[in-house]
Amino acid sequence: MAAPRRAAEGRLENRPSPVVPGPPLPAGVHEVDLGPGAEALLAVPPGEPVPRPLLVFFHGAGGKAEQSLAAVGEAVTGRGGLVLAPTSVGSTWDLIAGGLGRDVAVMDAALGEVFGRAAVDRIAVGGFSDGASYALSLGLANGDLFDAVLAFAPGFVAPPTQEGEPRIWITHGAQDRVLPVDRCGRRVSRQLSAAGYDVTYEEFDGGHAVRREDVPAALDWWLRPG
Template sequence: MEEGHLAARPQPIGAAPWPLPAGLHPLGEALLRVPVAPGAGPLPLIFMLHGAGGDPARALRRIDPIAEAALVLLPKSRGATWDVLEGGYGPDIARIDAVLAEVFAAWPVDPARVAAAGFSDGASYALSLAMMNGALFTHGLAFSPGFAAPLHVEGKPRLFLSHGTGDRVLNIDLCSRRLAPKLKRAGYPLTYLEFDGGHEVPEAIAQRALAMLQAD
């Protein structure tokens, strides 16, 4: 198996009742946010990664305005941040693959709307995962990323990048303004938005990311 590769895939599941009611549920060290009623048919999945020093609950608050539109899975990094920033892909990849497989085995997930998403360090990691696992992730939603570090690429998932022009944690000139042109040149379908603000995910930005995920 290639380093950074995820083997989990959505599974065909019939009209069985949802295994958990609407709300927030622990799933090992991860959290699963179940929507009330996002519509008929399989659910979109947003796999949302926290920033450095963060946690799943804080990551959920970043995208709370759009959480009702999808099944939201929020893992916890093994260390203070994601493994690629602490020595290389490995420990977190295994944990991510396991929790994704658990969700795919129990929930009707739409294979055409599986998004790797994240904020800050989590955005960098989500973007890298999407680029390495295009057979799984149809979308990559990166809110204020610092970089992308795929070891290999697979497919061309749709990518969404946003960044605040006043970000004092990850400077936009050193991060997204360098990253976005590289992704365009590489042929990725890219939506790139700058906003007047800091290291954050404004509601309007989250809504734009959701619109891209929901588009045909």
């Protein structure tokens, strides 16, 4: 699998097309064909293959695509959306593990496969913990592709470049002992607000987790009309 030309800059090159060249995928969870050493799952809702929203979701450190689907899959497909869940090549995402490149290439290739089989009308990126930091960083670098970022307990934001102005939703537990809220969620939300982004920030009384009730709240915020 060839890396996209601008993978080291965190840029994603594949874009959805109004014409889908391949046969539509049936409802269910599908393995995305990316070749050896690259893994991603796509959850497809039931119903006619009409244009749908797509959420790309990144797991936390040491996680897998299955954990992403367990966290958000039912809520997204229940709203008629698609979920693309990649698995990091290493123990966590490349930006955190030493430098952008391989995971960006995998995700770009996965998006190309999805766009070849499913009509997509809007795209958000999200994640938990390390995955939330990755989603924020790549989301700001690809704001011309993603219209929103959904970050559950992020540690930081470090976009290699900035493109577009995606809306941002962040939630963080006030008792988080893994990524303490004051130097993570609160600091990140202030940083992004000061940079001019439209930020919605919420805290809850709890620790380092994706709360079940926060997922539909984040999705409703993203998908609301207007």
